[in-house]
Amino acid sequence: MRRREFLAGAALVAANPRVALGQARPPDGPVITAPPLTNAEYLALADRIMARLDHTWVRHKQAYSAGTLNVGTIYNAAILTVHATAAEVGHTGGRARNDARARRLVAQLIDKPVFFTGPRGRRGKMYHSPGWLADLELPDAPQDKSIDPKVAEGLVAAYRARDALELDAATIERLTFCVDRVARDSFFRFPNVRLNQFNWNAELYLAAATLTGNPELLRRDYRRQLRRFIRDDRNLGPSYRFNYLPHFPADDPSNLDSAEYANITLHALHAYEPALAVGMTPLPAREIAHLRAWVRRALFGYWTHSGMLNWDTGLGIARWMKAKTWAYALQGLLTIASTPRFHEDPRYGGWAKCIFDRSLALYDTMLTDGNTYAYPSPHLYGATTKHQATGDQRVFSARMAANAARAITLGLGTMPADEPPPFFAYDSDIGRLAVSTPRYATAIVASNRGAFPYGGVEPARLLDGEGHAINLGGRGNAAFGLVIRGPSGRFATQTADRGEIRLVDPRRPGPFEDLRATTRIANEDVTVTATHRFTATAIETTWQLTRKRRVTVDAQFPTARGTTIEAVYGDGRIVRLPPGRAGVRLDGIVRLELGDYTVTLPGLAGGSARALRTTPQATNPRPGPTLAVRLPRTADRLTARISKR
Incomplete structure (x- = not known):
């Protein structure tokens, strides 16, 4: 017996004396x-x-x-x-x-x-x-x-x-x-x-x-x-x-x-x-x-x-x-x-x-x-x-x-088992929309009644099709949605009990092919109306802004721990966006890779992108960097498409 095998066996015996040296464990795997x-x-x-x-x-x-x-x-x-x-x-x-x-x-x-x-x-x-x-x-x-x-x-x-x-x-x-x-x-x-x-x-x-x-x-x-x-x-x-x-x-x-x-x-x-x-x-x-x-x-x-x-x-x-x-x-x-x-x-x-x-x-x-x-x-x-x-x-x-x-x-x-098609359920009285597809799962929780810290009119979390958490219930820098800064201070669309949500075509819970929900939230500086479109493989959101005062607008896309955010250009170049560093102009960028998913911004001219640092939260304990897309000052509309890899 080699020395390292002996030491490994000795450690096993120390952990469980009932296991004899030289006795192999049965194979263990999924x-x-x-x-x-x-x-x-x-x-x-x-x-x-x-x-x-x-x-x-x-x-x-x-x-x-x-x-x-x-x-x-x-x-x-x-x-x-x-x-x-x-x-x-x-x-x-x-x-x-x-x-x-x-x-x-x-x-x-x-x-x-x-x-x-x-x-x-x-x-x-x-x-x-x-x-x-x-x-x-x-x-x-x-x-x-x-x-x-x-x-x-x-x-x-x-x-x-x-x-x-x-x-x-x-x-x-x-x-x-x-x-x-x-x-x-x-x-x-x-x-x-x-x-x-x-x-x-x-x-x-x-x-x-x-x-x-x-x-x-x-x-x-x-x-x-x-x-x-x-x-x-x-x-x-x-x-x-x-x-x-x-x-x-x-x-x-x-x-x-x-x-x-x-x-x-x-x-x-x-x-x-x-x-x-x-x-x-x-x-x-x-x-x-x-x-x-x-x-x-x-x-x-x-x-x-x-x-x-x-x-x-x-x-x-x-x-x-x-x-x-x-x-x-x-x-x-x-x-x-x-x-x-x-x-x-x-x-x-x-x-x-x-x-x-x-x-x-x-x-x-x-x-x-x-x-x-x-x-x-x-x-x-x-x-x-x-x-x-x-x-x-x-x-x-x-x-x-x-x-x-x-x-x-x-x-x-x-019994037979068949994979369900994409499905949803909507509770209009509390503004909760639950969505699941074979590629991803999410929910919008407009009202949380103070029962938990997260919520608002944006997706509250994002799980992949295997059940792994990309974002669990992030807040602040670790939340999906717009962050708007103006004379009235910081204002986020992912703020519970402030906005409203309704389905474009109200239906009973069940399968869907193309599901759309509209949300609206406002403060003294701006009114934001958004349409969230859910399909089998993607979430597409279009935010429409009505500016009342001069504001800066960032669209946030959070990730999971260990994610590297990359900007991919039309000529094939790939530029990493380290958290806390200077951002890049969006001109020439065709998509942004966020580990488990991809963000595209069709029709957006100008603007910039950077990665934000995040810290663990009780409802989102393993956050990665968040992509922040800064809108041009004159832009009043943004469409973002999240595609699950």
Whole structure:
């Protein structure tokens, strides 16, 4: 053995003493191909994730360690879902299957202290008994409405795999008792619900019916929960955007929208077909139509072709770009893909599966090849949201593995997946326009109600077709749009709650070929009217200025970290524009290359271009230089075309 190989092996043993010197790790690299994914590929991803989480198994505790208090229960429940599903389908040869550990997890989850049956006490507003605690070992751990359904999910998966797992009759009887008791507790029974998230209740009703064969909760409580959600106008806005706090005023910042909780709550529709199968009275046609409109808005308003959320949330940056929340939101895509009754267009199912499969592929790229002890960050794109701990990081990966397992159970592994055409959704009441194509995704958020720092009448962010962030939510020098300086001071078109936006041809959310929106914003010095045109491959904006005083105007085009801005001349010359240096005249320049995209300025005569320095921001943590194009003093019109490479 060479010296460097010995040292590398010694370092590996130091990091993980269970690995012997000279023992090669199994190959590790991306396992996801292009949609449609099969059950084999879902299992391959689950294997890859479990290879990373394997070292968190604590032998003397017979459970996995989340590394942080109060997430251990949902962490182990997600892994149980993976192990049990792998056993049910007869998977062999990967870490996703471990029957012995699955049996131990079942035993843990149906016993004290995690299965709590104690007296009422000071446990907070989520108290319920019986119910599962947030931690496997701490009898005074808190509770939450979201824990019980996910434990039930794992136990139902174990029940389906009971023969493969060799669960005895006493264990089956006990796990059935636990799930049924919790589902029938007043905390989850109609009319009780936390906020408007009746999905947690619905999951438990379905789990209890599956285990006991008693359809009462699905027939009665589920239907009542569903109809109340539909009939209460406070739950969804006029465009079917989601109100997180329906009992608060409609214009409260938290009710701006919530991409994450909308998709989590939409998961309740998964129980509809099973409920019908056990005798639930179907909903009236008008209520089915209402739910179909909600599904349409959720698919086209919250997702991008890459599988990442088109994410704005009234809960602010504390919840925004939170990785484990993205993992939970994928329940929405799983539901849309597997519930054709709620499709206005039969293509929705294949489109939702395609986006879901790409979300798993995007996660797959976040894993470090060859390093089976590293997991992706709990902060998507490095956004500095509220600090997430080790437990959040592990739960993120465990939940993504559980999503792959759920896809198998729901039959996605044999479904077709078709790439959606470009699509959009528009919320006229808040001025939000979400756009996604196979090449890029963006959104205009005219009103943010102070819920987050970014927003205005220009594209708030730009992601490429693979889900990589070119600009995440930049402000100031890191924002798209015009910056105007005049007697009244600095004025930017990317200023939230100052301008207005409307579609040129208002339509329902869905596919488009050529989409146009007009915006208008003004101050004492100038009025700016812009037309944004979106096509499959480009964004073209034309700004029209009405000058009231003498002003200077810069058009800004931000980039991602590591980008070099280059001016390309008609004669083939290429000139780099280093940040902070003197700019160049635009005469003779045919295009400007900004790494992931190209800017052309048709019809502009005169003017100059330079690169601006930027600094990291909470909502745009990895900015590169920004291209600033200075308009000639006499120019009152500018057209810029952004083409994704």
